[in-house]
Amino acid sequence: MKYNIVNRGDETSVRTMERFHELAAECGLKLDPENPDIVVSIGGDGTMLHAFHLYADKLDQTSFVGIHTGHLGFYADWKPMELETLLRHMATESAEPIRTVKYPIIEIQIVAEQGTETYLALNECTLKGVEGTLVAELRINDERFEMFRGDGICISTPTGSTGYNRSLNGAILHPSLEAVQIAEMASLNNRVYRSLGSSIVLPKHHHCDISPKKGQKILLTLDHLNMQLTDLISIRCMVADRKVSFVRYRPFPFWNRVRESFIGDIVE
Structure with a gap:
């Protein structure tokens, strides 16, 4: 499994990126900025937009996954505290087709x-x-x-x-x-x-x-x-x-994102 990271550049995102690299090396994942299988966006939705345009010519071979280090975004499924879980999925399924949704x-x-x-x-x-x-x-x-x-x-x-x-x-x-x-x-x-x-x-x-x-x-x-x-x-x-592919190791329904972003908890 080859990966690359695009991060927002703030302290939390940089720290999360460094920890990701450490865990990825332990899992046997390879850093490959030129031809990654997965591009990891660490930051917010703006960071994912930046990552998308960096790899817009490789959409047929590259998927994206987002780690949010701020407010919950529409493109970020994971939190920094869940790095081990995410990397375990990536390492376990490195020999299989990546599970994705296409938008x-x-x-x-x-x-x-x-x-x-x-x-x-x-x-x-x-x-x-x-x-x-x-x-x-x-x-x-x-x-x-x-x-x-x-x-x-x-x-x-x-x-x-x-x-x-x-x-x-x-x-x-x-x-x-x-x-x-x-x-x-x-x-x-x-x-x-x-x-x-x-x-x-x-x-x-x-x-x-x-x-x-x-x-x-x-x-x-x-x-x-x-x-x-x-x-x-x-x-x-x-x-x-063409479509963009997002890694989906666990369900995160679109309408749940909409509710959490614009409505919040429903009071009975």
């Missing part, structure tokens, strides 16, 4: 004057105007859908639906659904610009093209990555053909 991610094709580039996102992609409101045409499956004007647009995965999308009153989607959700940020509706006013969910094999008004400066984010574009022609968003 859908989104593919974003950025078409600019300089050419086309393709990216993947684990949580979300957002578009915002830098110097004012965003004005853009939305086309679904190559058919014109609406003219949007507002603060911006958020495109999220099912797991990402619990983040920025939720703050925009988008729906929370279970990650077994292969879908992409598009939510508006403070849309303006008048006689010129008309938008739906609610989030929309597109299934796999559907796509949405978002074409900003020419000449706009656009801030585009992919998870934790930001880029400013002055020559953006359009972006195409869709469910990616």
Whole structure:
């Protein structure tokens, strides 16, 4: 079993990483930053996003597992005090296929004057105007859908639906659904610009093209990555053909995570 660690860099995370390395050596696991079977994220959900993008080109061969050293996250199943249990699972099953769950991610094709580039996102992609409101045409499956004007647009995965999308009153989607959700940020509706006013969910094999008004400066984010574009022609968003794999040595139901994150204990 080959592994690598991505950590948040705070004292607790670094200490947890050092202990993990010690226990991993005792279990016969091999540190391999180039081609790991498992990438261990130590920190929070932001650390997992960073790990995902570091290994986005190796999703077919690499799985992820999260150890949270702060608040409980959607991508972190384990606590620092459970390192021995986690490593025992990893060492015991090193000769067997890794038990994983696979979650859908989104593919974003950025078409600019300089050419086309393709990216993947684990949580979300957002578009915002830098110097004012965003004005853009939305086309679904190559058919014109609406003219949007507002603060911006958020495109999220099912797991990402619990983040920025939720703050925009988008729906929370279970990650077994292969879908992409598009939510508006403070849309303006008048006689010129008309938008739906609610989030929309597109299934796999559907796509949405978002074409900003020419000449706009656009801030585009992919998870934790930001880029400013002055020559953006359009972006195409869709469910990616590939999925991300998370190690699952024990059950941790999605709706339990949602309840613990947003509701807490239910008082009778």
